Amino acid sequence: MLHFLENADSSILLTNLRELAVRESKVQKFGVYRHSSHGIVLIINGELQHVEAWSFLYHEPVSHLPLAFSKAPHNALVLGGGDFFAARELLRYRTMEEVVMYEHDEELVQVMSEIYPHARAVLEDPRFRLVIGDAKELIQDAGTYDVIINDCFDFINDFREDENIYGVIASNLSPEGVCSDMVYRNVFDMATTTMAIQRMNGFAGRAAGLLFVPEYPGAMHLLTIWGHNRQVSQEVKRSINEEQLAWIGDPGKLRFFDPRNLAYHLYLPPFLRASFPALENKSLLES
Incomplete structure (x- = not known):
């Protein structure tokens, strides 16, 4: 072994x-x-x-929390996501008419589809569209989406400031669209986490939560949700998504995300509030 x-x-x-x-x-x-x-x-x-075994701890909140602020999302874009978990979660929504995934490694897609039944199911769904190519280039003219999930980039450290990746993503969001981005570095990387908070504070809707991702160094990461949707707020307690509310009666639908209790998924512990003044000063926690 x-x-x-x-x-x-x-x-x-x-x-x-x-x-x-x-x-x-x-x-x-x-x-x-x-x-x-x-x-x-x-x-x-x-x-x-x-x-x-741990995939739902990351993929469920990254996919479902941003959609909790939208009644009926119609399309989504996944940057990366070659394991097909994010696409699978998005395709649970009957209102979802199209899910596009930008993945740069065709061979990885092939291997994942051979190993994972859910990957094959995603590829067979007529609402799913796979684009093989560099997401960094493709995102420059991607169209508009109700949600964009970043499942490959470190927005803070992979892009120069003059590349304006936050602005590029925002230009590809619908009027009610949001981006879901887990900060690649763990929350104890103070410089990166603080910068991520500052970057999203310029958007009409913004919220953040703490994710436990045991397979990533540091384990504790900040999930940021930001964009044009003014429904996105740190203080929202319950999902407004019509399908998520219907799932409440089906305890087997999801393993981790609970649309009845957004306060749990949006909880930020005292050490984060105290460590990052940007959270307090820019009213993210008081929206």
């Missing part, structure tokens, strides 16, 4: 891994493994991307 430890100062050690596929594609090197108790494990360029 194999083991994996990411070269980062706060990563986790995974043991009892069995190799399923290792590839070096045109754009990256990746490996897919099966853990003895946690299911599929994806590693890309030496970085742990996801652990199947």
Whole structure:
């Protein structure tokens, strides 16, 4: 059996891994493994991307929390997302007419579709459209969407300030559209987290919550939701999404996200409030 430890100062050690596929594609090197108790494990360029057993802790709030502020979203764009988890969550909505995914690695898509039944189901859904290419270039003229989910970029550190990635994303949002972006660095990276808060404070709607993502170094990450939708607020307690409200009677629909209790998903602990004055001074917490 194999083991994996990411070269980062706060990563986790995974043991009892069995190799399923290792590839070096045109754009990256990746490996897919099966853990003895946690299911599929994806590693890309030496970085742990996801652990199947924990996937709902990230993908459910990243996908469903931004849509809690919209009654009937019609289309969505996923940047990255080659494991198809985000696309699967978005396609749960009957109002969703189109889900587009920008993924730069066709070989990863192929391997994921061979391993994951949900990936095959997404690819077979007529509402889904896969675009193979560099999302950094494609997003420059992507059209308009009710929600854009960033599942690949570090918006703060992957883009120069003059590239204005927040402005580019905003230009691709519908009048009620929002972006869902988990800050790539953990919350203890004060500079990155503070800058992410400052960048989103310029938008009409904005909110943030704390995510626990055990496979990522540092584990605790800030989920930011921002855009043109003025319904987005730190103080919203309950979803207004019609389908999410219908799910309340179906306890098996979701494993983690609860549309009855947005206060939980939007909770920011005292250490975050105290550490980042931008949260207090720009009224994000008082909207």
